[in-house]
Amino acid sequence: MAEPIDIPAAVRAQLDHDLATAIGGLLSQAAERDGLDVIEANVDLTLWLLARMTPDQLAASAAALAIRLHRTTTEVAL
Secondary structure, three states: OOOOOOOOHHHHHHHHHHHHHHHHHHHHHHHHHHOOOHHHHHHHHHHHHHHHOOHHHHHHHHHHHHHHHHHHHHHHHO
16 A cells, blocks of 8 residues: 655645535536536435445545646646
8 A cells, every 4th residue: 555645734725625616616517417406416426426436446536636636727827
């Protein structure tokens, strides 16, 4: 198993915020497309993820998405 990465608390908080923002936007788009409200879309997404991923896979996917989002945001800012 890989060693955990020590991410400073401020960076971790920003990545968590960015990830939450991205997921919120995706859920809003999905809800609009499917005619659901955001809470229904959130429940659907959560159930879909939980049915297909172990907790470790879900955490790793969230971390990878947060890193990708951070890199994309940084590249756009440059």
